[in-house]
Amino acid sequence: xxxxxxxxxxVPMLAVAGMLWYGSGINxxxxxxxxxxxxxxxxxxxxxxxxxxxxxxxxxHISVTPAGDIYVKLARPKDGKGVLFLHDTNGDGKMDxxxxxxxxxxxxxxxxxxxLYASSNSEVFRYKLNDKQQVIDPNTPEKIVxxxxxxxxxxxxxxxxxxxxxxxxxxxxxxxxxxEKDRTPGSMGQKGCPxxxxxxxxxxxKADKLNQTYGDGVRYATGLRxxxxxxxxxxxxxxxxxxxxRDQLHDLFPAMYTTQQSAIYPAECMYALKKGxxxxxxxxxxxxxxxxxxxxxxxxxxxxxxxxxxxxxxxVAFPGHMxxxxxxxxxxxxxxxxxxxxxxIAFHGSWNRAPEPQxxxxxxxxxxxxxxxFGQYEVFADGFTGSPEKTASGRADHKPCGLAQGPDGSxxxxxxxxxxxxxxxxxxx
Amino acid sequence: xxxxxxxxxxxxTAVTTYTTAQKSPAKKKxxxxxxxxxxxxxxxxxxxxxxxxxxxxxxxxGGVSNMNPPLIKTTYVLGDKIRxxxxxxxxxxxxxxIEGDIYSNxxxxxxxxxxxxxxxxxTYVRSNFGNxxxxxxxxxxxxxxxxx
Numbered sequence: 367x368x369x370x371x372x373x374x375x376x377v378p379m380l381a382v383a384g385m386l387w388y389g390s391g392i393n394x395x396x397x398x399x400x401x402x403x404x405x406x407x408x409x410x411x412x413x414x415x416x417x418x419x420x421x422x423x424x425x426x427h428i429s430v431t432p433a434g435d436i437y438v439k440l441a442r443p444k445d446g447k448g449v450l451f452l453h454d455t456n457g458d459g460k461m462d463x464x465x466x467x468x469x470x471x472x473x474x475x476x477x478x479x480x481x482l483y484a485s486s487n488s489e490v491f492r493y494k495l496n497d498k499q500q501v502i503d504p505n506t507p508e509k510i511v512x513x514x515x516x517x518x519x520x521x522x523x524x525x526x527x528x529x530x531x532x533x534x535x536x537x538x539x540x541x542x543x544x545x546e547k548d549r550t551p552g553s554m555g556q557k558g559c560p561x562x563x564x565x566x567x568x569x570x571x572k573a574d575k576l577n578q579t580y581g582d583g584v585r586y587a588t589g590l591r592x593x594x595x596x597x598x599x600x601x602x603x604x605x606x607x608x609x610x611x612r613d614q615l616h617d618l619f620p621a622m623y624t625t626q627q628s629a630i631y632p633a634e635c636m637y638a639l640k641k642g643x644x645x646x647x648x649x650x651x652x653x654x655x656x657x658x659x660x661x662x663x664x665x666x667x668x669x670x671x672x673x674x675x676x677x678x679x680x681x682v683a684f685p686g687h688m689x690x691x692x693x694x695x696x697x698x699x700x701x702x703x704x705x706x707x708x709x710x711i712a713f714h715g716s717w718n719r720a721p722e723p724q725x726x727x728x729x730x731x732x733x734x735x736x737x738x739x740f741g742q743y744e745v746f747a748d749g750f751t752g753s754p755e756k757t758a759s760g761r762a763d764h765k766p767c768g769l770a771q772g773p774d775g776s777x778x779x780x781x782x783x784x785x786x787x788x789x790x791x792x793x794x795x
Numbered sequence: 796x797x798x799x800x801x802x803x804x805x806x807x808t809a810v811t812t813y814t815t816a817q818k819s820p821a822k823k824k825x826x827x828x829x830x831x832x833x834x835x836x837x838x839x840x841x842x843x844x845x846x847x848x849x850x851x852x853x854x855x856x857g858g859v860s861n862m863n864p865p866l867i868k869t870t871y872v873l874g875d876k877i878r879x880x881x882x883x884x885x886x887x888x889x890x891x892x893i894e895g896d897i898y899s900n901x902x903x904x905x906x907x908x909x910x911x912x913x914x915x916x917x918t919y920v921r922s923n924f925g926n927x928x929x930x931x932x933x934x935x936x937x938x939x940x941x942x943x
Contacts, residue, residue, distance in 0.1 A: 424861070441861065442897070518901045519886050549903040617850050717859040720850050760853065765860075783860060 398459030412794030422785035431499035467504030521701030538592035539566035544648035595693035608690035629722035635680035646677030687716035688726030697773025797924030840919025880939035
């Protein structure tokens with residue numbers, strides 16, 4: 367009925383275009399159509415977007431099953447449900463069936479080898495999936511990790527798995543820069559920052575062992591202030607993370623940093639990690655313009671003095687405070703060749719640039735070649751906030767947070783303001 | 796530029812309050828003094844806000860979702876003034892619901908601000924961002940500071 371109405375009104379040219387479009391769906395471009403307004407997003411030529419779901423809640427990380435269903439982790443439970451299962455009954459790409467379970471808020475959501483992994487802000491759970499890739503028993507998950515520090519700030523526990531049965535969990539530092547008095551002007555850094563014993567790093571645990579805590583795991587990498595976006599790079603077989611750099615250089619040390627400098631420094635860093643790595647927080651930060659590891663003012667720095675040569679150097683350094691909350695290495699074949707094995711990064715958007723204009727609120731693409739960043743990153747999806755004014759003020763309609771790849775190679779982006787789940791597709795051949 | 800706006804604001808508020816004060820001739824002298832003081836207090840409050848609160852609570856007082864709470868018509872801003880002054884003096888990391896949401900950043904103690912500065916900034920907050928509540932006095936901040 368609907369299609370009849372469309373056919374009787376549509377101009378022939380559009381019909382032809384539509385048929386070509388449908389035909390090309392068979393050749394690995396997406397079978398679903400984009401929304402007429404591309405879901406409000408600005409995308410490179412040939413790409414389109416649809417709102418796969420709306421009003422899901424504070425949607426953090428997401429995972430798409432091989433069957434095309436979406437699992438969403440909510441920052442706070444909605445109607446007592448902290449994990450959502452979204453299903454599309456008629457294949458139009460719009461998720462029209464929602465179920466929920468798990469009465470805890472959190473961020474981590476990842477599917478690996480027949481299990482759905484989810485995290486609260488202190489624990490990691492897993493749920494066995496059936497042959498349709500759906501959770502069998504939503505009420506009795508296995509508790510894999512427990513007792514992780516959850517204090518005041520940076521409490522989300524993002525996670526990812528490797529191919530050898532290990533799970534990697536971020537434990538963010540419950541501090542900005544390990545000052546004696548957190549976020550207090552002029553307060554100096556604690557000697558031998560004690561926070562690093564139980565936070566400010568990535569911990570590795572066994573994916574299938576119950577009730578593990580610090581003693582059972584390995585501090586895989588340290589000196590990472592807070593990581594939200596992370597992914598396992600299948601080409602390198604290596605963990606990549608996105609660090610949220612420290613805040614408030616000007617507020618805390620106004621004599622050394624102007625508000626303008628404070629708005630763009632330090633860099634938001636992508637690190638390629640190896641076991642035992644130290645990224646240097648809180649002692650140093652990375653300055654993307656000097657391209658140096660700069661001693662933090664809390665530890666005797668003056669915005670120029672270098673420090674901690676043994677700290678690892680970022681793989682990519684982005685401008686400050688844009689809050690990288692999602693990282694995804696694209697392994698699909700729907701998108702053009704240049705995207706293969708490159709990195710998508712969802713920048714949630716800044717707040718710590720005020721009184722300067724805010725920035726971020728977009729999804730960026732960083733090309734990779736041979737497992738290494740190659741060339742300049744580019745803004746891939748923009749327009750989440752609703753207008754340039756809303757970007758500048760930070761009063762964004764939507765903020766991109768989590769990323770996931772669908773079985774057909776579509777890119778999914780979550781939004782934790784209104785809970786829109788975007789699906790970005792490529793439709794040109 | 797900033798200073799100029801500040802002066803303008805001070806003068807403007809002073810003039811308006813002065814004309815209002817004119818209407819009650821009996822109290823004229825003391826009222827004028829008081830309202831002039833109130834005007835400079837508001838201007839000073841804005842300055843204190845810009846330097847000490849703005850980066851977290853933002854220029855429009857709207858805060859940052861999930862991070863820093865808004866200062867718009869919250870029970871803390873509009874409610875008990877001693878409790879409000881104590882938030883600035885002692886900092887705040889209670890992780891309580893603020894108008895239905897929880898905020899994951901921390902607010903440090905700003906007790907290095909003077910009683911006058913805290914009275915000014917709270918008066919500014921309580922009469923901006925859509926808030927309409929009475930001024931906070933230096934005496935009230937002093938009471939909050941000693942009565943820990």
